[in-house]
Amino acid sequence: xxxxxxxxxxxxxxxxxxxxxxxxxxxxxxxxxxxxxxxxxxxxxxxxxxxxxxxxxxxxxxxxxxxxxxxxxxxxxxxxxxxxxxxxxxxxxxxxxxxxxxxxxxxxxxxxxxxxxxxxxxxxxxxxxxxxxxxxxxxxxxxxxxxxxxxxxxxxxxxxxxxxxxxxxxxxxxxxxxxxxxxxxxxxxxxxxxxxxxxxxxxxxxxxxxxxxxxxxxxxxxxxxxxxxxxxxxxxxxxxxxxxxxxxxxxxxxxxxxxxxxxxxxxxxxxxxxxxxxxxxxxxxxxxxxxxxxxxxxxxxxxxxxxxxxxxxxxxxxxxxxxxxxxxxxxxxxxxxxxxxxxxxxxxxxxxxxxxxxxxxxxxxxxxxxxxxxxxxxxxxxxxxxxxxxxxxxxxxxxxxxxxxxxxxxxxxxxxxxxxxxxxxxxxxxxxxxxxxxxxxxxxxxxxxxxxxxxxxxxxxxxxxxxxxxxxxxxxxxxxxxxxxxxxxxxxxxxxxxxxxxxxxxxxxxxxxxxxxxxxxxxxxxxxxxxxxxxxxxxxxxxxxxxxxxxxxxxxxxxxxxxxxxxxxxxxxxxxxxxxxxxxxxxxxxxxxxxxxxxxxxxxxxxxxxxxxxxxxxxxxxxxxxxxxxxxxxxxxxxxxxxxxxxxxxxxxxxxxxxxxxxxxxxxxxxxxxxxxxxx
Amino acid sequence: xxxxxxxxxxxxxxxxxxxxxxxxxxxxxxxxxxxxxxxxxxxxxxxxxxxxxxxxxxxxxxxxxxxxxxxxxxxxxxxxxxxxxxxxxxxxxxxxxxxxxxxxxxxxxxxxxxxxxxxxxxxxxxxxxxxxxxxxxxxxxxxxxxxxxxxxxxxxxxx
Numbered sequence: 001x002x003x004x005x006x007x008x009x010x011x012x013x014x015x016x017x018x019x020x021x022x023x024x025x026x027x028x029x030x031x032x033x034x035x036x037x038x039x040x041x042x043x044x045x046x047x048x049x050x051x052x053x054x055x056x057x058x059x060x061x062x063x064x065x066x067x068x069x070x071x072x073x074x075x076x077x078x079x080x081x082x083x084x085x086x087x088x089x090x091x092x093x094x095x096x097x098x099x100x101x102x103x104x105x106x107x108x109x110x111x112x113x114x115x116x117x118x119x120x121x122x123x124x125x126x127x128x129x130x131x132x133x134x135x136x137x138x139x140x141x142x143x144x145x146x147x148x149x150x151x152x153x154x155x156x157x158x159x160x161x162x163x164x165x166x167x168x169x170x171x172x173x174x175x176x177x178x179x180x181x182x183x184x185x186x187x188x189x190x191x192x193x194x195x196x197x198x199x200x201x202x203x204x205x206x207x208x209x210x211x212x213x214x215x216x217x218x219x220x221x222x223x224x225x226x227x228x229x230x231x232x233x234x235x236x237x238x239x240x241x242x243x244x245x246x247x248x249x250x251x252x253x254x255x256x257x258x259x260x261x262x263x264x265x266x267x268x269x270x271x272x273x274x275x276x277x278x279x280x281x282x283x284x285x286x287x288x289x290x291x292x293x294x295x296x297x298x299x300x301x302x303x304x305x306x307x308x309x310x311x312x313x314x315x316x317x318x319x320x321x322x323x324x325x326x327x328x329x330x331x332x333x334x335x336x337x338x339x340x341x342x343x344x345x346x347x348x349x350x351x352x353x354x355x356x357x358x359x360x361x362x363x364x365x366x367x368x369x370x371x372x373x374x375x376x377x378x379x380x381x382x383x384x385x386x387x388x389x390x391x392x393x394x395x396x397x398x399x400x401x402x403x404x405x406x407x408x409x410x411x412x413x414x415x416x417x418x419x420x421x422x423x424x425x426x427x428x429x430x431x432x433x434x435x436x437x438x439x440x441x442x443x444x445x446x447x448x449x450x451x452x453x454x455x456x457x458x459x460x461x462x463x464x465x466x467x468x469x470x471x472x473x474x475x476x477x478x479x480x481x482x483x484x485x486x487x488x489x490x491x492x493x494x495x496x497x498x499x500x501x502x503x504x505x506x507x508x509x510x511x512x513x514x515x516x517x518x519x520x521x522x523x524x525x526x527x528x529x530x531x532x533x534x535x536x537x538x539x540x541x542x543x544x545x546x547x548x549x550x551x552x553x554x555x556x557x558x559x560x561x562x563x564x565x566x567x568x569x570x571x572x573x574x575x576x577x578x579x580x581x582x583x584x585x586x587x588x589x590x591x592x593x594x595x596x597x598x599x600x601x602x603x604x605x606x607x608x609x610x611x612x613x614x615x616x617x618x619x620x621x622x623x624x625x626x627x628x629x630x631x632x633x634x635x636x637x638x639x640x641x642x643x644x645x646x647x648x649x650x651x652x653x654x655x656x657x658x659x660x661x662x663x664x665x666x667x668x669x670x671x672x673x674x675x676x677x678x679x680x
Numbered sequence: 681x682x683x684x685x686x687x688x689x690x691x692x693x694x695x696x697x698x699x700x701x702x703x704x705x706x707x708x709x710x711x712x713x714x715x716x717x718x719x720x721x722x723x724x725x726x727x728x729x730x731x732x733x734x735x736x737x738x739x740x741x742x743x744x745x746x747x748x749x750x751x752x753x754x755x756x757x758x759x760x761x762x763x764x765x766x767x768x769x770x771x772x773x774x775x776x777x778x779x780x781x782x783x784x785x786x787x788x789x790x791x792x793x794x795x796x797x798x799x800x801x802x803x804x805x806x807x808x809x810x811x812x813x814x815x816x817x818x819x820x821x822x823x824x825x826x827x828x829x830x831x832x833x834x835x836x837x838x839x
Contacts, residue, residue: 240735275808346808354805365797369790376789380772380782398724399786400732400775407790538713599737620737629713 003074003152006062010103010150013055013110014142020049021135024128042128046117049131052138053114056107060094063103063151067093072162075155076100082164084565084595089165092175095182096165098299099151104179105295106141109186113138116190116215123211129197137189137292140321148317164566167594173233181226181253185291187219188256191263192288195281196329199336209267209280216284217656220264223257224652228645239589239601239616241536241633243641246404251374252294255367259287262363269356272427277340278333279360285329292322348429355422362415369407373399405531409462413469416524419517420473423480442475463532467525474521477514484511504654512655519648522640529611529637538618538631549632551579552606552613557586559617559628566595572617572628576606589630591619611636711752719748719758722775723765732775 023045027038063076067090072078080093080100089096095104113134117127145151168174191212198208230250231243244250263283269275296318346353381396424430424438450468458464481500488499504511537549541556548554557573571590578584587604594600605614614633621629720734725744728736733744744765751761765773777783 238735240731245731346805349805349809357804358801361797361801365793368793368797372789372793373786376785380785384782397772397777397782397785398775399777400722400724403776403786407786411794536714536717538717540713601737620742631713 002062002066002071003154006059006066007146007150007152009055009059009062010142010146010152013052013059013106014139014146016048016052016055017135017138017142020045020052021132021139023048024132024135028128028132045131046127049135050114050117052142053107053110056103056110059152060103060107063100064091064094066152067091070162072159073155074151075153076151078155078159078162080162080165082162082566085162085165086565088175089170092169093165095178096169099145099149099153101178101182102141102149102299103145103151105182105186106138106145108179108182109134109138109141109189112186112190112215112219113193116193123194123207126194126197126201126203126208126211129200130193133193133196133200134189136325140317144317164595167567167592167598167600168237171233171237173229173236177226177229177233180222180229184219184221184223184226185256185295187215187222188260188284188287188291190215190219191284195284196332199281199332202336202339204277204336204339206270206274206277209270213267214656214658216260216264216267217652220257220260221649221652221656223253223260225649227253227257228642228649232642232645235638237600237602239603241534241603241614241616241631241635242401242530243638244401246370246373246399246401248374248377249298251370252290252297255370256287256290256294258363258367258370259283259290262360262367263287265356265363266360269353273353275346275353276357278337281333281336281340283360285333289322289326289329292325296322350425350430350432350435352422352425352427352430355418355425359415359418359422362411362418366408366411366415369411370404373404373407409466412524413466416466416469416473416521419520420469420476423514423517424476438479439472439476442472442479445475446472460532463528466528466532470521470525470528474518477517477521480514481511508657508659509655512651512653512657515651515654516648517651519644519646519651521644522647523644526637526640526642526644529640530635533634533636535634536632538629540621540627540629542627547630547632549613550611550634552584552632552634553577553579553581554587554615554630554632556628556630559623559625561625568593570617570619570623570628572615572623572630574615574630576613576615587613587615589615589617591617591623593619607639609639612638711749715752716745716749719752719761720745722758722762723773724775726769726773 023041027033027041027045033041066074066077067081068087070077070081070083076097076099077093080096081090085093093100095101113131116134117131123130191208194208194212198204227250230253234240234245235243263280266276266280266283270277270280300318348354377396377398384396420442421435421439424435426434446468449471450464453464453467481503484503485496485499488494488502489496492499492502494502535550537547539547541547543556543558546553546555554574554576557575559570559572562569562571569590569592571588574587574589576584576587585606587606589604590602592600592602599619601616601619603614603616605612612633612635614635616631616633617623618629618631623629717734720741721732723733723744725731725733725736725738725741727738727740733741733748748761751764752758756764762774771777771781771783774783777786779787
């Protein structure tokens with residue numbers, strides 16, 4: 001009965017979405033409609049589209065209640081919880097499986113769309129089209145939740161207990177990581193809707209970009225958070241000493257982030273110079289399509305194996321949907337492309353515009369390479385296993401981190417370099433002398449730093465180059481703040497701190513943006529540290545045995561075994577000493593085996609700003625109270641990755657924070673621009 | 681004579697022993713876990729999704745690690761062990777496939793992408809600049825700032 005109510009609200013949401021699409025379509029495209037009727041239809045369609053959100057909220061609440069109350073008549077509840085599951089994990093089990101994840105996806109999408117339809121009254125003429133586009137996306141995902149992946153579907157048989165939540169998901173980071181990712185994914189649908197609406201309506205000015213800027217930034221913030229938290233989760237839980245493996249599931253979340261990043265940069269050219277209009281439309285379409293594609297990959301398990309794909313229920317429908325949205329988007333863009341010509345032209349290769357364009361091309365190259373590598377496993381399996389190519393062995397070519405790093409490292413380095421140099425360029429034209437004089441001292445300082453690294457014994461040429469670039473760009477970025485503050489100190493007689501604060505206040509976007517750059521550069525230093533200098537050592541130890549890695553020596557103290565509700569844990573204990581034999585700390589890596597047979601290796605680490613000493617209990621070797629196999633990792637600069645992530649998020653918050661002044665200036669600029677166009 | 685035969689026998693056996701001593705020499709018991717992991721890290725396990733064999737906890741991967749250890753102990757080099765797995769299970773198990781056959785995609789692909797990117801970028805830049813040059817020629821005759829007053833001043837200044 002409970003389940004029926006949940007079901008009903010999902011169906012109603014689907015009906016409401018379809019209604020809004022149809023009504024808006026009629027209002028916009030049926031010629032014989034009276035203006036008054038049209039206004040009524042539009043307002044009705046908009047209300048229906050907004051009502052989708054509370055309906056999905058209701059079904060989510062009902063599903064959560066079912067999870068908490070152990071309602072095992074519902075198949076989904078049975079799959080993802082058990083009576084022994086602690087209450088907080090019963091709640092988070094809402095996104096612990098396929099059907100629940102899709103419902104959450106729908107919830108976030110409906111939330112973003114409803115917020116957009118409510119708040120954007122000034123874009124009255126775009127709303128009907130945007131509602132249609134958003135509705136089409138929502139329709140497809142609600143169809144999934146209503147039919148093939150219905151979370152309220154009854155269980156096939158009576159059961160007293162469930163299977164329990166996957167142990168990997170019982171971690172605070174895993175509780176927030178998926179929602180962040182979904183928020184990022186669904187948030188990108190809003191700018192897509194407005195871009196398509198602008199194209200359909202023939203409103204080819206830049207207002208859709210201004211309307212959606214904050215939505216885009218919000219989506220990007222959540223996606224960034226999702227990626228960073230996912231990396232931290234892998235580091236804290238998976239026990240392979242790293243945070244990013246170029247795993248297909250990671251890659252498909254990274255791809256829309258990359259195209260979104262390219263978009264956030266190139267919109268600035270359109271805002272300032274009215275250039276690259278087609279390009280920006282393409283970028284936002286690509287971001288949307290890769291979001292859908294990423295969801296598709298993860299939800300169907302396609303990239304894990306073609307064979308897993310064949311077992312999934314939602315495969316072909318997904319392909320049809322992706323194909324339809326792809327063709328539709330491209331069709332509309334091509335139709336309007338001739339009218340989206342630039343208002344201005346490029347004056348110089350040494351200009352802000354050109355720098356942004358170069359940024360876009362590097363990011364796009366990175367994106368394409370990741371996309372090709374990720375999908376090559378699939379393509380190669382298809383090629384080698386098909387009858388046409390019987391000369392090959394049937395297999396899929398996956399590829400590991402080393403190959404990704406080799407292919408992408410130089411491109412990332414180029415991007416970081418541009419990150420330092422681009423802010424010095426001016427719109428229209430920059431003289432080479434100006435660039436040279438501004439970057440001379442940072443370049444000298446970075447070179448001294450790099451030489452010091454080489455003298456200090458660093459021999460990996462890639463790391464030296466990488467760290468040179470990071471130091472150079474870091475100095476240039478910091479100089480942007482110094483220059484900005486200096487100008488204020490001189491002209492406004494402010495103190496340095498006040499000037500710096502005002503800088504952020506006056507131009508949130510710009511100085512928040514540079515703050516994001518600082519975060520990326522700090523992260524880059526950490527990534528270079530771990531990628532080039534990670535060391536590891538695995539050894540079998542009896543109680544009292546010692547082993548050494550780098551400056552650290554451990555002594556194995558034994559393993560204790562505990563049992564809780566549905567978990568058997570082995571908790572290893574090692575004492576850590578430094579090279580002088582001084583005791584530093586005790587570490588307790590442990591391994592958990594759950595009733596359903598799944599296991600988990602939880603590392604323990606001693607973290608300093610310079611490095612992490614990271615220890616795991618190797619659970620695939622024998623573990624007894626008196627002996628165990630211990631694996632140690634030395635992860636240089638890894639804390640920089642996380643601190644850089646924090647700086648990054650703070651910067652994004654500064655850049656995205658609502659700023660009335662900014663909005664007013666934008667509106668004024670818009671009026672001036674329109675007036676100029678009309679006067680011509 | 682007999683002694684000589686004895687001597688040659690000893691010599692023969694010594695040589696024979698030396699012959700066997702070579703593999704025995706190469707055969708080493710001190711293959712560490714680190715050696716095994718180093719090789720295992722270069723392999724993808726069929727039972728672990730996109731996880732290298734050195735960190736995959738499944739039974740199949742344990743067997744693979746044992747096989748790696750056995751082969752290293754019998755004197756095989758890292759490359760020989762990897763070649764063994766590649767020939768037995770297909771090149772697809774290599775985490776970093778060599779630039780041969782389908783594996784060459786991972787080396788040629790990025791280069792093609794970057795070159796294509798540079799080409800498009802260069803062409804785009806060229807086009808945009810040419811257009812701006814054409815545009816610059818036209819209004820040079822009568823530059824306009826959109827402000828009639830300023831236009832008049834500039835015109836007068838030019839005269």
